[in-house]
Amino acid sequence: MTNSPLLRVKDLVATFASGSDFKPVVNGLSFHVYPGEIVAIVGESGSGKSVTSLSIMGLLNRNATISGSILYEGQELLTMSATERRRLRGKEMSMIFQEPMSSLNPMLRIQTQIAEVLKIHNRSWSKSAIAKKVIDLLEQVDIPNPEETAKRFPHQLSGGMRQRVMIAIAIACQPKLLIADEPTTALDVTTQAQILALMKRLNKQNGTGIVFITHDLSVVADIADRVLVMRTGKIVEEATVFDLFDKPQHPYTLGLLKAMPTLDTSF
Numbered sequence: 001m002t003n004s005p006l007l008r009v010k011d012l013v014a015t016f017a018s019g020s021d022f023k024p025v026v027n028g029l030s031f032h033v034y035p036g037e038i039v040a041i042v043g044e045s046g047s048g049k050s051v052t053s054l055s056i057m058g059l060l061n062r063n064a065t066i067s068g069s070i071l072y073e074g075q076e077l078l079t080m081s082a083t084e085r086r087r088l089r090g091k092e093m094s095m096i097f098q099e100p101m102s103s104l105n106p107m108l109r110i111q112t113q114i115a116e117v118l119k120i121h122n123r124s125w126s127k128s129a130i131a132k133k134v135i136d137l138l139e140q141v142d143i144p145n146p147e148e149t150a151k152r153f154p155h156q157l158s159g160g161m162r163q164r165v166m167i168a169i170a171i172a173c174q175p176k177l178l179i180a181d182e183p184t185t186a187l188d189v190t191t192q193a194q195i196l197a198l199m200k201r202l203n204k205q206n207g208t209g210i211v212f213i214t215h216d217l218s219v220v221a222d223i224a225d226r227v228l229v230m231r232t233g234k235i236v237e238e239a240t241v242f243d244l245f246d247k248p249q250h251p252y253t254l255g256l257l258k259a260m261p262t263l264d265t266s267f
């Protein structure tokens, strides 16, 4: 790991002009992610995890006001032009959402959707180079029969396969930063474990820094190097994954840990 963070968020405040009584929903958040690191943000529903990730990606609604600082490789994202941010999105940083069906276009074949992002960021590539890269990406995310799958439409794939396609799109341009917002929540446990293993492998192979948003501490234990515990728009605890489970400091973290199902839990 190098000494300069890939991402440095400082005093981030996000407020919506409607729906939240003008109270900040993210309120003075500071954290950093080093290249190659997996940082999990964990917290209950409504604590501001998604607003944080959308702020980093520059995808928040127009009714949001953001202040503070978000530095990506030392460049301030909050003062960047929309064109510059679009250039970074997809190429330098990309995002995976919980429900791939709402991010994929139901009318377009998988190959067209992956090719689209490749074309935007690699204008000089030939058609055959793009087609080859599409298959290569589907192979990287362990899609069986990639040539066949590339021709399918999203509804012809299982939820796990759709999420793999979303990951293929997200890594198409080898971003340095990947933000994954509850990418496994909608999946059964076996598929969830496979997707987590895939993300860990991509992190190790490509050195991608990952911000992994979840409300599930067992996922945190599986994937993260470092953990930020978020509550009502603030970070209440930050620790390595080992320390968080070994000696949690904040009562809220203790509560989350106690609520984790164990083998002894009776339902």
Ligand SMILES: Nc1ncnc2c1ncn2[C@@H]1O[C@H](COP(=O)(O)OP(=O)(O)OP(=O)(O)O)[C@@H](O)[C@H]1O
Pocket: 016, 018, 019, 020, 025, 043, 044, 045, 046, 047, 048, 049, 050, 051, 052, 061, 063, 215
């Ligand atoms: N576009 C919006 N307009 C108004 N309020 C919003 C908007 N988007 C989010 N909020 C509010 O901001 C707060 C934080 O929402 P956010 O989606 O970041 O929570 P979360 O921690 O990601 O929750 P979940 O785990 O349920 O996804 C919530 O109170 C939510 O209602």
